[in-house]
Amino acid sequence: MKILRGFLLVFLEFIRGTPLLVQLVYMYYVVPLLVSIIVQVWNPGYQFKISSLVAGTIGLGINYGCYISEVIRSSILSIDGGQTEAALALGLTNNQTMFRIIIPQALRNVIPVFGNYLVMMLKDTSLLAYVSVSELLLRTQSYASQSFLTIESYTILAGFYLILSLPLAQLVKLVEKKMLKFN
Numbered sequence: 001m002k003i004l005r006g007f008l009l010v011f012l013e014f015i016r017g018t019p020l021l022v023q024l025v026y027m028y029y030v031v032p033l034l035v036s037i038i039v040q041v042w043n044p045g046y047q048f049k050i051s052s053l054v055a056g057t058i059g060l061g062i063n064y065g066c067y068i069s070e071v072i073r074s075s076i077l078s079i080d081g082g083q084t085e086a087a088l089a090l091g092l093t094n095n096q097t098m099f100r101i102i103i104p105q106a107l108r109n110v111i112p113v114f115g116n117y118l119v120m121m122l123k124d125t126s127l128l129a130y131v132s133v134s135e136l137l138l139r140t141q142s143y144a145s146q147s148f149l150t151i152e153s154y155t156i157l158a159g160f161y162l163i164l165s166l167p168l169a170q171l172v173k174l175v176e177k178k179m180l181k182f183n
Contacts, residue, residue, distance in 0.1 A: 115172025
């Protein structure tokens, strides 16, 4: 268990300590090469390929998963230890204490942070252009280079991201207010 915990700690620190763009490029270009090299030991000539969309999705998922896992961990740890002691004193099991007492309280703390990360992830999808995912930035670059409407193209792109992220941010605020009513 200590080895697994140590590996996960190193992995979390590696992901949180390196830029998302580097992770996306690594996932798209390096991971397939590493898998191919490892598998070629048993199956010579094997070439592992991963689509840019899958690599980007996995890269974003791993990156944000690491950050969100730390948010959840810290939120659970922020709940007063007396809550656990009281639940155990009332005869609840450890699992009942966690799922009926601790996690519901911790969720109230993480909802605003989840919302912020959701908006950030939406904006970070623009980084997928660097691993050839045909998303908004890549399409805008292509259009701007063909039409020579650089200012207009990138202004419309910025407006589009704003149109997507502002309602999402408002939705997060609405969910936060709803969660406060449960206090």
